[in-house]
Structures are given as C-alpha cells and as structure tokens.
Amino acid sequence: MQVPKVMNHISIREPGDPDVLVSDTGQVPEIRDREVLIKVAAAGINRPDVMQRQGNYNPPPGASQIPGLEVAGEVVAVASGVTEYKVGDRVCALVSGGGYAEYCNAPVPQVLPIPVGLSIVEAAGVPENYFTVWTNVFERGGLQSGETILIHGGSSGIGTTAIQLAHLHGANVITTAGNAEKCRACLDLGAKHAINYREQDFVDQVREITSGKGVELILDMVGGDYIQKNISCLALEGRLVQIAFLKPSVNEINLAPMMINRLTITGSTLRPRTVQQKGAIADELRKNVWPLFMEDKLKVLVHKTFPLSKANEAHRLMEESTHIGKIILDLSI
Known part of the structure; x- marks a missing residue:
C-alpha cells in the first residue's frame, strides 16, 4: 500500500480557546521499532486534549505535539519484525499523541483489533476510556463483585465505560450527572442510582442509599471540593481513585477521617506510562473486556461526530459538557 509523505493534521497554534486548533499539513510519521502506522479513520476527543490545547498538559518526552490519544483505522505499514499485525488489519490504538491526523504511528503493545460488533467510529472511542477505567477501577481500585462504587x-x-464494566463485574453502581437526561442514560447503562448533582447533595444521597455505610470505591475526575465530599462518602477501608481535575488540584482537606476509617486515596494518569505498562493493560482488556463486546454486552455511546477540520467545534462541545458519551473526529466526512 502506497503511503504518502505528507498528511493533513490539526495543530495547536498557541495555548488558548478551541479556535487555536487549526488545519495544517506535515510529514507522515516514520514508524520506529515495534510500531505500526495507521491510516486514521476516526479519532476520539478526550479531556486531556482540551487541557493540552489550553497549555495545561504537555505531551510526554518524545510524543507527537499533534493532539489526540486514541485512533481507529487500518494498518498501512509495520516495522521490521512485527508479526502481531499486518497491512490491512483494522485496529484501534492508544497513543501518546498524534491522533488528530490522517496517519498516526502506534506501539504494537498498545494496538488492539477493533472489537467485534463495533463500527470504526465507535472503536475510536474505546482505547483511552477502557485503558483508563480498567487500570483505575480494577487494578488500582480493586473493585470486587458485590461492592458499591460511586462514579x-x-x-x-x-x-x-466505568458504569458498564462495574455493573458487569457485579458491583452496585451509584453515579452523578448534571441533568435528568444524563441520569436516565446512566441508569440505562446499568447504574442502580443516578444523582443529579445540580439538584441534590451527592453526599447526603450516598449516605441514604447505603444506609449510612458509604461506598467501597469512588472514581473521581472532578477534584477540588469533591475530595473532602468523597472522603465523607467512603465506607470503612474505602478507596478513592483520582484520575483528573476539572476543579483545582490544590485544595485544603481534613485527613482525620482517612486515618479513622483507614481510607486509601490514590490516583494515576495514563499518558506518561511506559509502553510496557500500557501493553500490560491492553493484554487485560483483550482477555477480559473484548469478549464482552463479542457478546454484545458493552455499548460505545457516540454523541456526535465532526470532520477533522472541525476539531475546534468538537472541543467547544466538550467544554460545554452537554454531551453523553463520546465525541469523535470522523475522517470520512
């Protein structure tokens, strides 16, 4: 398959609002050892992309400056010695950058076949979310069947993603969302309780739902004043896993309840991890999650798609927080 030397991609002109995302051209990336080159059919939009655009989340050393952490498409070239994939394979991949482009290289351990039953657009919304949820909910958080998780x-x-995987794992799921429509969507995916945080205090609601016991695990991407509230929601020996900050990351908290109730507060980011670490997560997904797609037990909710040239509009929609599920760049439109 003939691969061009030049491609279209999105550049961040300077840190700022969504309109600093501009259409650009550049060299198709060269594949390095243990990599494949993917002709991108679709790319997922994620909060870290927004943070990078704002100048608050720099790519790790050696990563592409082009935004985009997950792609789906067709393998068009493989490095010497790569046997896991061949030209023509349809795959999705977690990448450290470079997703908002017509071509993107990906380390072989971070590449997975497109799950059975998913379109290529849906598959583009899988890697970042499923890698993140698996490592934080099940590995760091240690969620067990029968436990209650607040998402x-x-x-x-x-x-x-977390609602579905936790539900299928046998956990009781409580979640928060910002309006009635979003709450209904969460219930449809398997949550037992969905709290509209704009109308109800989630701490009071969690205490009522659990009869004062609290939850064993919390997955949080808000931070700020949520940290103290989350501590108040945890059961004895409960775990809080922090994966992002929509509110300030610096906040004064009272740690006495953590000591009294023997709580664990942990967290992680995915992007800076090594290829080997991400590959280990991919192996777990292939073994534990991909069969669930084959059995039609998992859904990828795609809220809206945009052409590559409208990445700024996709970011604007994400910042409005009116979406349910994924926002995807579809390179076929």
Whole structure:
C-alpha cells in the first residue's frame, strides 16, 4: 500500500480557546521499532486534549505535539519484525499523541483489533476510556463483585465505560450527572442510582442509599471540593481513585477521617506510562473486556461526530459538557 509523505493534521497554534486548533499539513510519521502506522479513520476527543490545547498538559518526552490519544483505522505499514499485525488489519490504538491526523504511528503493545460488533467510529472511542477505567477501577481500585462504587461524571466517556464494566463485574453502581437526561442514560447503562448533582447533595444521597455505610470505591475526575465530599462518602477501608481535575488540584482537606476509617486515596494518569505498562493493560482488556463486546454486552455511546477540520467545534462541545458519551473526529466526512 502506497503511503504518502505528507498528511493533513490539526495543530495547536498557541495555548488558548478551541479556535487555536487549526488545519495544517506535515510529514507522515516514520514508524520506529515495534510500531505500526495507521491510516486514521476516526479519532476520539478526550479531556486531556482540551487541557493540552489550553497549555495545561504537555505531551510526554518524545510524543507527537499533534493532539489526540486514541485512533481507529487500518494498518498501512509495520516495522521490521512485527508479526502481531499486518497491512490491512483494522485496529484501534492508544497513543501518546498524534491522533488528530490522517496517519498516526502506534506501539504494537498498545494496538488492539477493533472489537467485534463495533463500527470504526465507535472503536475510536474505546482505547483511552477502557485503558483508563480498567487500570483505575480494577487494578488500582480493586473493585470486587458485590461492592458499591460511586462514579462521578457518569455521562462522560469515562463514566459510561466505568458504569458498564462495574455493573458487569457485579458491583452496585451509584453515579452523578448534571441533568435528568444524563441520569436516565446512566441508569440505562446499568447504574442502580443516578444523582443529579445540580439538584441534590451527592453526599447526603450516598449516605441514604447505603444506609449510612458509604461506598467501597469512588472514581473521581472532578477534584477540588469533591475530595473532602468523597472522603465523607467512603465506607470503612474505602478507596478513592483520582484520575483528573476539572476543579483545582490544590485544595485544603481534613485527613482525620482517612486515618479513622483507614481510607486509601490514590490516583494515576495514563499518558506518561511506559509502553510496557500500557501493553500490560491492553493484554487485560483483550482477555477480559473484548469478549464482552463479542457478546454484545458493552455499548460505545457516540454523541456526535465532526470532520477533522472541525476539531475546534468538537472541543467547544466538550467544554460545554452537554454531551453523553463520546465525541469523535470522523475522517470520512
């Protein structure tokens, strides 16, 4: 397959609002050892992309400056010695950058076949969310069947993924969302309770739902004053996993309840991890999650698609927080 030398992509002109995302041209990336080159059919939009555009989340050393952390498409070239994939394979991949482009290279351990039953657009919304949820809910958070988990941002890409996986794992799911429509979507995905945080105090609601016991695990991407509230929601020996900050990351909190109730507060980011670490997560997804797609037990909710040239509009929609599920760049439109 003939691969061009030049491609269209999105550049961040300077830190700022969505309109600093501009259409650009550049060299098709060269594949390095243990990489494949993907002709991108679709790319997912994620909060870290917004943070990068704002100048608040720099790519790790060696990563592309082009935004975009997940893609789906067709393999058009493979590095020497790569046997796991061949030219023509349809795949999705977690990448450290470079997704908002016609071509993107990806380390082989971070590449997965497109799950059975998913369109290529839906598949573009899988890697970032599923890698993040698996490592934080099940590895760091240690969620067990029969436990209760509180998932904030239930209607987001992360939230809709976490609700489904936790429910299928046998957990009781409580989630928060910002309006009645979002709450209904969360319930449809398997949440037992959906709290409209604009109308109800989620701490009071969690205490009522759990008869004062609290929840064993919380997945939070809000931060700020939510941290103290989350601590108040945790059961004895409960765990709080922090994966992002929509509110300030610096906040004064009272740690006495953590000591008294033997709580664990942890967190992680995905992008700076090594290829080997991400590959280990991919192996777990292939073994534990991909069969659930084959059994039609998981959904990827795509709220809206945009052409590559309208990445600024996609970011604007994400910042409005009116979406349910994923926002995707579809390079076929």
